[in-house]
Amino acid sequence: MRKPFIAGNWKMNKDSAGSVELAAGLAKELKDVDSVDVAVCPPFVYLQAVSNAVSGSPVKVGAQNMYFEANGAFTGEISTDMLKDVGCTYVICGHSERRHVIGETDELVNKKVKAAIESGLLPILAVGELLEEREADKTNDVVKTQVTKGLEGVSADDILKVTIAYEPVWAIGTGKTATPDQAQDVHAMIRGLIAELYSQDVADKIRIQYGGSAKPANTAELMAQPDVDGLLVGGASLKVEDFSKMIKTVA
Numbered sequence: 001m002r003k004p005f006i007a008g009n010w011k012m013n014k015d016s017a018g019s020v021e022l023a024a025g026l027a028k029e030l031k032d033v034d035s036v037d038v039a040v041c042p043p044f045v046y047l048q049a050v051s052n053a054v055s056g057s058p059v060k061v062g063a064q065n066m067y068f069e070a071n072g073a074f075t076g077e078i079s080t081d082m083l084k085d086v087g088c089t090y091v092i093c094g095h096s097e098r099r100h101v102i103g104e105t106d107e108l109v110n111k112k113v114k115a116a117i118e119s120g121l122l123p124i125l126a127v128g129e130l131l132e133e134r135e136a137d138k139t140n141d142v143v144k145t146q147v148t149k150g151l152e153g154v155s156a157d158d159i160l161k162v163t164i165a166y167e168p169v170w171a172i173g174t175g176k177t178a179t180p181d182q183a184q185d186v187h188a189m190i191r192g193l194i195a196e197l198y199s200q201d202v203a204d205k206i207r208i209q210y211g212g213s214a215k216p217a218n219t220a221e222l223m224a225q226p227d228v229d230g231l232l233v234g235g236a237s238l239k240v241e242d243f244s245k246m247i248k249t250v251a
């Protein structure tokens, strides 16, 4: 039985006061939730304040990105130790906006996943196809490559520290959610791939989130799919009411 895991990716939104207000509101609303793992991923500069605001509640904190080196001359980058120092449990690696806007490669994403695990952070490996790739019937190939390369060198002992987030790029921030069947098809394919790369036991245990215009109105039908174990939520995670409603739908 996989415990559902719902994470909010705030992306480049909120200010200092707004971050604390949202985090404190969620901590209060979700204080009794223990059947769902919950995380929020604010911008780097608000991580400490958000960690303080959710302290003692079931809401954990994640970062939206990281760098794979431990320290040194890497201007503008943030290390895993820094993230742990400000209270992070999770880190998103390979979000499609980082792949397609910033230009991150599978190789870089893989270094981040391995460095996260090494440091004790729990990576959320995000994968997903572009609209033209789906239209060209390349969804499975693209996602398989991203998962396989993203997990290269991750041992069987460590793989269950990873959550995979399937986010079809055409569904992100567009209001165009993948249908539950479309999500289920790709999630089942990913689970089958994990069985091939690791074992059936690992595949049965690893959590696979769906992301892309997830909101209160479609949470139940997405989460009803047998291979959808959680959600990586963008826009709808920016309001206490919406995000907590999604979690309570599952709890």
Ligand SMILES: O=C[C@H](O)COP(=O)(O)O
Pocket: 009, 095, 167, 171, 172, 173, 174, 175, 211, 212, 213, 214, 232, 233, 234, 235, 236
């Ligand atoms: O990381 C979250 C996803 O990119 C989904 O964003 P969205 O819920 O705004 O479509």
